[in-house]
Amino acid sequence: MMAIAAEKMAQYEEYVEALDLLDEESRFEYIIDIGKRADKTPFPADCMDDAHLMHGCMSKVWIIHEIEDGAHHFRGQSDAIIVKGLVSMMTGSFSGLSSEELAEITLDHVRGLNLGALTMQRQVGMMAMLKHMQKLSQRAERSPDTLRAAD
């Protein structure tokens, strides 16, 4: 286990602290707020294609992956606002990590966000997003060319 530098996890910690203060109903509205804010940052329409689609979601989720100086950055999009909120919490929390660091992120981190209180299924959905991000980062490091093609 390697420790991930605290500043790289700042966004994640911010979410954890914010959610910790809220009751369940407010958490629900908090996620919607994040989803709506994410809605204002444009997500390239041509990336809402099958190549960026994550399979196995009740609503559609697209994830863009980019590497900058060995750090993996993600941007997410969904057609449902709540899911957009969830995916942007995930991409916001876990962007900027190396693929080794990303591989250290586990279910415990997802649980730490305390969204499991909402439903189990949502937690499973978040885990699926995490696994997808981990897969994208590892695949990119194995063959950087595929990444560029997919971008």
Place this chain on the structure above:
Amino acid sequence: MNDIATNTDLTGHNVEGGFNVDLIRRDFPILSREVHGKPLVYFDSGASAQKPRAVIDAMTQVLEEDYTNVHRGAHYLSQTLTDRYESVRGTIARFLNAPTEEEIVITRNTTEAINLVAATYGREFLSKGDGVVISDMEHHANIVPWQLLRDEIGIELKVAPIDDRGVLDMDAYADLLDGNTKLVSITHCSNVLGTMVPGKEIVRLAHNRGIPVLLDGSQAVVHSKVDVQDLDADFYVFTGHKLYGPTAIGVLYGKAELLAQMPPYQGGGDMIATVTYEKTTYQEPPYRFEAGTPPIVEAIGLGAAIDYVSAIGMDKIAAHEKALLAYATERLTAMPDVRLFGSAPEKAAILSFVQDGIHPFDTAATLDRAGVAARVGQHCAEPLMARLGVDGTVRASLAMYNTTGEIDIMIAALERARSLFG
């Protein structure tokens, strides 16, 4: 004998020829629970209905006092439970007004019942180039078995269209009953649009051409009185868990002369007459189609569920649901941002809708916060979603235990969704 009926004390449930929903609700223990701190509003009975105390008690009683295997023992428990299990066949036959109980095959669910017909009747009587007519509002359970058969023997799947209200286009349907059509398999009630399909007319038109008909009654038996003799359906299928009964039990009604000609579905115990390594002979229907230990406890539960709805009266249940449907339709159509799908004149209490500019998932999540359990997605009917031009809908499917007050809760939650997402 009918031990089961004694579990169904419904004194006072029907007041003055009416219907006392408060008393009905007390029969369903789960309805007193809360979700997210709010009273549960269960609007997902179309996916699976809640169970009355009579069903829970009947199943518990068997497990605690009378349980053993059936059809295989000379001992007392086995004989009495076999009698009781077999008596459920009679209960089901009376419920559907089937001529005899030998025409009632116990399956795992609707899905298995349709697969059974496709695999036995289909393989025996259909061949390459033969047509099977379905409709544009089938559940996947009445699409995929026929596609498997298509891939295996080369039948042709023909789809009868619906109009924008969700009403089956009967002229187009009649046109599809041409030369190569050898079977019709159509839903009796749409699980998405609530459309009640004119089963009797469907059958009459097909029989004019000598074509047998299977009706998928998964939703229809829950919301209306079904009479297979009046329909003259050749096959009629339904699933126990939507009829307030347990999961893992379903029913295939088949006319005796058809069942008699059909080969076995699966092989094993219970379905054989004699077995030697050289040659095995099979039981008569319905046993020929029931390989292995059947769903014994579930059958007792289904029998109790049928006794329960029958004691209340399918006509009373239908009238209550009709009033709920009218109220819900009025409230939903009064909301400018709600688009309701399905406005067939004959319709069961199933309401599919979307809120303009809001993803159905977001709508359903907001309903969930209000304690309202509704289904979201494609409802196992992807081709119908394509026909409606949507990715998915929210579906509120109502049942005998729902109230207008619960509809008000849903409407308030939809208003909240509008302000949260609008």
